[in-house]
Amino acid sequence: MSYRLVIVTIALLSFFSCSDKTEEFVTEPLSDYMPLQVGKYITYRIDSLVFTNFQRDEEIHSYEVKHVVDAEIKDNLGRTSYRIYRFLRNVGGTENNWVGQRSNKITAIADPI
Secondary structure, three states: OHHHHHHHHHHHHHHHHHHOOOOOOOOOOOOOOOOOOOOOEEEEEEEEEEOOOOOOEEEEEEEEEEEEEEEEEEOOHHHHHHHHEEEEEEEEOOOOEEEEEEEEEEEEEOOOO
8 A cells, every 4th residue: 555655646746846837047148248349458467376496486477468359350150259369468567568478269159059
């Protein structure tokens, strides 16, 4: 008798736990966090802890980084992309010359996978 009661209880719990509701995950638009417009830039300071002398000594390397949205381009699939240049300089800003380090490309995907 208890075996049937367990089967019926499991069946009822399974039946009533199902739902046709779907929840949609909604977040703020990407443009709130990363305004991709040609000419926009962001500057920030970076500190790195570096170990020298066979891991016995510590040095802190500090510098400023600037990311500049250089141009709006199309990728090989025809999607809108943005070319981002990265520049570095010393942390005090005493050298007014930014040194180019690399470039990246950001492509906004309309429908995330």
